[in-house]
Amino acid sequence: MGLTVTTKKIKQRNKIVDKITQIALLMPTILAASFVLLIIIFISERGVAPFLESQYGDLSVDLIRFLLGNEWYISPNVYGVFFIIINTLYVVFLSAVIAIPISILTALFIAKMTSKTISNFFQIVIELLAAIPSIVFGVFGLGVITNVVKKIAALFQMQTAGGISTLTTIFVLAIMIMPTITLLSITAIKAVRKDLEQNSLALGATKMQTLFKITLVDAKSGIFAGIILGVGRSLGEATAVSMVAGNAGTGPNFNLFGTTRTLTSTMLLGIKETTGLDYDIRFSVGIILVVLIIVINLLLNFAKKKIGRFS
Amino acid sequence: MKSKRYVKDKLTQLLISLVSLVGLIILVAVFFYVFSNGSSLLSWNLITGDYNSNVFNGYYSTEITTNDFAAPSSLSDEEYFSTRWGISFMDDEDTEGHHIIMITYVDIDSPLANIPDKNDETATISISSGQKLMTVRFSDNTMLLPSNGAEKANQLFDTKTSIADIMVSTSGKGIRGSLITTLYLVIMTLVIALPIGVFTAIYLHEFAPKKNKFVNVLRRLIEMLTGVPSIIFGLLGAAVFIPIVSSLTGADTGNLISGSLTLAVIILPVIISSTEETLKTIPDEYRQASLALGANRNQTTFKIILKSAIPGILSAVLLSVGRIIGESAALIYAIGTSIKDEIIITERSTSLAVHIWSVMSGEVPNFELACAISIIILIVVLVLNLSVKFIVRKIAY
Numbered sequence: 001m002g003l004t005v006t007t008k009k010i011k012q013r014n015k016i017v018d019k020i021t022q023i024a025l026l027m028p029t030i031l032a033a034s035f036v037l038l039i040i041i042f043i044s045e046r047g048v049a050p051f052l053e054s055q056y057g058d059l060s061v062d063l064i065r066f067l068l069g070n071e072w073y074i075s076p077n078v079y080g081v082f083f084i085i086i087n088t089l090y091v092v093f094l095s096a097v098i099a100i101p102i103s104i105l106t107a108l109f110i111a112k113m114t115s116k117t118i119s120n121f122f123q124i125v126i127e128l129l130a131a132i133p134s135i136v137f138g139v140f141g142l143g144v145i146t147n148v149v150k151k152i153a154a155l156f157q158m159q160t161a162g163g164i165s166t167l168t169t170i171f172v173l174a175i176m177i178m179p180t181i182t183l184l185s186i187t188a189i190k191a192v193r194k195d196l197e198q199n200s201l202a203l204g205a206t207k208m209q210t211l212f213k214i215t216l217v218d219a220k221s222g223i224f225a226g227i228i229l230g231v232g233r234s235l236g237e238a239t240a241v242s243m244v245a246g247n248a249g250t251g252p253n254f255n256l257f258g259t260t261r262t263l264t265s266t267m268l269l270g271i272k273e274t275t276g277l278d279y280d281i282r283f284s285v286g287i288i289l290v291v292l293i294i295v296i297n298l299l300l301n302f303a304k305k306k307i308g309r310f311s
Numbered sequence: 312m313k314s315k316r317y318v319k320d321k322l323t324q325l326l327i328s329l330v331s332l333v334g335l336i337i338l339v340a341v342f343f344y345v346f347s348n349g350s351s352l353l354s355w356n357l358i359t360g361d362y363n364s365n366v367f368n369g370y371y372s373t374e375i376t377t378n379d380f381a382a383p384s385s386l387s388d389e390e391y392f393s394t395r396w397g398i399s400f401m402d403d404e405d406t407e408g409h410h411i412i413m414i415t416y417v418d419i420d421s422p423l424a425n426i427p428d429k430n431d432e433t434a435t436i437s438i439s440s441g442q443k444l445m446t447v448r449f450s451d452n453t454m455l456l457p458s459n460g461a462e463k464a465n466q467l468f469d470t471k472t473s474i475a476d477i478m479v480s481t482s483g484k485g486i487r488g489s490l491i492t493t494l495y496l497v498i499m500t501l502v503i504a505l506p507i508g509v510f511t512a513i514y515l516h517e518f519a520p521k522k523n524k525f526v527n528v529l530r531r532l533i534e535m536l537t538g539v540p541s542i543i544f545g546l547l548g549a550a551v552f553i554p555i556v557s558s559l560t561g562a563d564t565g566n567l568i569s570g571s572l573t574l575a576v577i578i579l580p581v582i583i584s585s586t587e588e589t590l591k592t593i594p595d596e597y598r599q600a601s602l603a604l605g606a607n608r609n610q611t612t613f614k615i616i617l618k619s620a621i622p623g624i625l626s627a628v629l630l631s632v633g634r635i636i637g638e639s640a641a642l643i644y645a646i647g648t649s650i651k652d653e654i655i656i657t658e659r660s661t662s663l664a665v666h667i668w669s670v671m672s673g674e675v676p677n678f679e680l681a682c683a684i685s686i687i688i689l690i691v692v693l694v695l696n697l698s699v700k701f702i703v704r705k706i707a708y
Contacts, residue, residue, distance in 0.1 A: 014607035018518075021609040025514035028507040032583065033532035035576045039543060042550040102333050109331035113324065124700070125335050131696045132341060133637025133688060135664045139671065139681045140341050143348065175337055182334070206316055208323040236540020238640035243671060264542055268640060269672070274549070274564065274647075286546045293540070 043290070047283035050079075059277055066284065071250050072261060079281050081263075081288055083251030088262040088292070090254060091166060091241075092234045095173035100227060103178050107185030107223075108211055123186070130179035138240035141172040146244065149257070158257040164246040167256040172240050177230035184229060188222020189215060224304045228297060235293050238264035263289045345689060349682025356441060357683060360485020361652045366445065367436040367479050369426040374472040380418050390415050391465035397421030398468065400444065400461035411457050412444040412464055414479065429476065438479055445478040486684060488652040489666040492567065495654065496642075496662055497635050499571035500578065501628060507575070508582030509617075509624060515583070516590040517612050536580045541641040548573030548645025562657040565646040570662075573645035574638060578631040585630070589623025590616065626699045633695040636688055639664040648672075663688055 049055040051063045059077045069080015110122045146163025149171070153160045160168075192215050200210040216223070246259025247269050253260055267282045267289070380397035392399040397418030403411050417424050417439050428434040444464065447455040449471040455464055511533070519526045552569040556562055562569075593616055601611040642662055648669045651660040661669055667684050670677040 010605070014609075018608045021612075022514070022518045025510050025518050028510040029514045029519075029529055029533075032507055032511045032536075032579055033529040035547070035579070036532045036535045036539070038551055039539065039547045043543070043546050046546075046550050102330055105327045106331040106334055109327050113327060122331060122335065124697075125338050127700070128693055128696060129334055129338050131633060131637075131692050133639070133664060133692065135637065135639040135667050136341065136345065136685045136689060139667060139678070139685055140344055142671065142676065143678055143682075144340065144344050178334065178337075206320040208320045232538055233540075236542065238540065238542040239643075239668065264540070264640070267542055267546075268643060271643070271648075274553075283546055283550065286543055289540070290543060293538070297538070 043283050043286050046280055047285075047287040050277055050281050050284055056277060061277070061281065061284075070252070072266065073249070073278075077277060079284075081266075081285060083253075084261050084263055084266055084285075085288065085292065086252035087166075087248075087260045088235065088264075090252070091169050091173060091245075091260060091262060092231060095170045095177065095234055096227065096231055098170065098174040099178045099181060099230065102174075103181035103226070103230075104185055104216070104223060106178075106182045107189055108216070110182075111186050111189040112211060112215065126179045126182050126186075129175075130183060134176070134237060134239040137172055137176055138243035141168060141240055141244040145171050153257045156257075160257045161246055161259050164244055164259055165257045166245075166253060166260040168244040169241055169260055169262070170256075172244055173234045173237060176237060176240065177234045180233055181223075181226040181230040184226025185219070185223045188219040188226070191222065192218045221304065221308045224300070224307060228300045228304065231300065232293060232297060235296065236264065236289065238268050241265050242268040263292070342689070345682045345685045348678055349680075349684070349686045352679045352683040353686055356482075357485055357680075358490065358687075359487050360483070361481065362483055362485055362488055362650045363652055364443075364480045364483030367438070367442075367481075368429040369436045369438070369477055370429055371422055371426045371474045371477070372450070373422070375422060376472055378469065380421065383416055383418075386416070389461075391461045392416070393465050393468035395469050396423055398423055398438070400464045400468075402461045409457070410460070412459075412461050413482075414438060414440055414442045414444055416440050423477075426474075426477070438477070442479040442481055445480055446476070447474060447478070448476040449473070450475045484680060486663065486666060486680075488654055489650060489661050489663050489684075490687075491654050492651075492660040493636060493662040495567055495656060496571055496574060497632055499567065499656070500574040500635050501631065503571060504575035504578050504582055504631070505624075505628065508579050508627070509586050511579075512583045512586035512590060513612060513617070516587050517608070517616065533580060533583060536576070537584075541577060541638060542644070544573055544577050545641035545644030547576065548641060552645065556657070560657045564659050565644070566658055567646065567654075567656040567660060570642050570646040573641050574635050577638065577641060578634055581631055581634065582624070582627045585627035586620060586624050589620045592623075593619045622702055622705065626702045629695045629699045629702070633692045636662070636691055637664055638662070639668050643668060 050061045051066070053060045056077075061077050061079055066079050066081055068082050069078065070083040071078065071080045072084065073079055106122070106126070110119050110126070114122075142164075145168050146160075148163075149165055149168045150160055150163040152167065153163075153165070196214055196218060197210050200214045201207070205213070241262055242265040245262055245265040247265055248259040248261045251261065263285055267285050271279065271282070273279055375395055378394040380392075380394050382392040382394070382399070386392055386399060387401075390399045390401045398414060398421055399416040401413045401415045403413045421438075423438040425435050425437050428436050444455075444457065446457075447464075447467070449455070449467065450473045451471065452475070453467060453471065455467050459467075515526070515530060548569050549565070552572040553562075553565050556566060556569045556572070560566075560568070597615055597619065598611055601615045602608070606614070639662075642665050646661070646665070647659040648661060648665055649659050650666055650669055651658070654660050663684050667681045667688075670680050
């Protein structure tokens with residue numbers, strides 16, 4: 001009789017302890033989840049301020065001119081972000097065009113075409129590339145890629161501002177997103193069912209035909225996920241891009257050898273004070289950046305679903 | 312027909328192999344560039360030295376007429392040794408390209424090794440190798456300037472008998488301050504993020520009610536953090552953490568605390584997902600066995616499960632350290648870009664990565680220094696990543 005009472009007591013106590021632990025652990029979870037909301041609320045608050053007369057009076061920025069303008073900063077309060085959005089999309093698109101084929105072929109090589117040792121070695125190479133911080137790529141871009149671009153420009157008898165150009169930015173971005181796309185593609189390719197490939201080979205297709213027409217087709221959804229991640233990364237990449245973009249004052253600029261300006265380089269370069277219009281407007285650019293990332297993500301995810309359907 | 316197909320197949324294979332070399336070439340190029348430009352500058356002096364140069368001002372009034380000092384055997388052809396003062400000079404250029412005279416050697420018995428300070432009668436200063444000679448006025452009012460060159464300097468020192476005024480400066484441009492800042496940031500960030508991250512992962516995997524809408528929303532919000540670019544976290548730091556820290560500590564600018572808070576948010580998703588992945592690999596029998604023995608879920612989680620999750624948490628920590636050391640964009644907003652020697656956690660300072668940003672975004676980018684710091688960052692980040700690979704493999708087998 002006494003034993004049952006104690007067991008009951010222990011059980012009851014355990015229940016209470018567990019409930020308290022559960023609630024205690026819920027707190028950090030809510031905290032961790034709240035940061036996204038904090039980002040949205042406070043960046044919106046600071047980013048909207050420049051357009052409010054209640055905040056900046058006569059100096060408040062004209063929202064329409066901000067969204068559609070093609071000049072970044074005419075004193076005292078004209079900021080135009082339209083050409084920056086176009087430049088950003090242009091640079092990101094071309095860097096993806098360069099990085100995607102290289103990444104997919106590299107992933108094929110690592111996942112399917114070589115011995116285990118070589119495959120492991122190349123996998124580590126790509127992982128290390130993925131781990132190199134943005135600032136180091138910035139130094140590399142400014143020290144090496146500018147020189148490469150200068151030589152390319154000379155071939156076409158064009159001038160660059162010391163190698164700082166749209167093309168340099170594209171190259172730097174391509175290098176930075178290549179590892180991301182490659183690593184996800186490797187996972188996708190490795191997940192393709194063996195019997196699909198074996199069937200293809202048994203039907204007389206060559207190894208390459210099988211890889212391109214069976215393996216890649218079956219892995220495309222996973223590869224596309226890698227591309228989405230890579231494009232997201234290149235849209236938000238700031239430090240390295242700022243070092244080689246040149247921050248052109250007007251645009252849009254489609255000339256590969258001219259300087260460019262991206263949303264992130266606009267936010268990062270030329271911070272002089274940490275208050276005032278010129279600082280707060282960077283938060284407005286931040287809002288544009290976040291919106292752009294969300295829109296492109298949605299579009300790409302939509303495209304991914306479409307592609308996935310017709311396989 | 313078949314052979315044509317065979318050739319085409321082989322050509323494609325060759326092409327793919329060549330393309331996959333691109334990654335390797337880039338990695339080698341980055342390392343080669345960074346090491347070849349930075350290794351000459353990377354030295355103990357750089358790592359332990361101050362960034363700002365200090366100026367010393369002293370004099371030596373006792374007359375010296377003998378030329379007794381012997382030149383050290385290590386003296387190179389470019390160095391000029393004064394046998395009267397036991398000091399040697401060399402021509403050099405500073406990072407801005409100005410001509411300077413470096414002091415390359417001072418004999419331990421040299422009178423200059425310990426001379427009275429002009430600004431403080433009770434103090435003494437010591438002139439030592441590695442310092443720059445700025446100006447010297449000898450007692451007969453002959454002036455010596457850096458533009459005179461090392462040879463002329465040596466001539467004057469060998470003939471003049473006392474010094475009315477000598478100014479030297481330490482070379483500066485060291486990275487000690489940024490190195491210490493980086494360590495501070497790593498420790499403070501982990502102290503903040505690790506408990507929040509690990510507890511969140513435990514809640515989500517061990518305690519959260521299954522198929523609960525609220526929990527799902529929390530999970531989605533946390534997942535969204537991974538897609539946020541680091542510069543946006545910087546804005547969060549500037550808009551939220553700097554004001555909070557300012558109101559608590561009275562700091563008036565970005566500071567190390569606001570920087571650590573920002574970094575903590577950046578690494579949170581890494582810690583949460585990595586911990587949760589490890590929790591998933593722990594077999595349910597562990598939990599059942601512990602519960603069957605009468606332990607409650609609290610004891611089960613913190614005494615049994617958490618212990619088994621340590622390798623996973625450790626690899627999350629190592630990855631996070633790499634991320635903290637490499638982070639630049641967020642810190643430019645959350646702390647600022649002014650390089651400091653005295654590190655105070657409520658004031659500005661730069662991590663190594665932001666130090667690179669500072670020296671590269673000036674009028675004249677300093678590639679050598681940027682590469683030297685990059686070497687340190689690269690080595691640390693690569694060692695961390697390889698150890699994570701090692702740990703993960705240990706878990707897997």
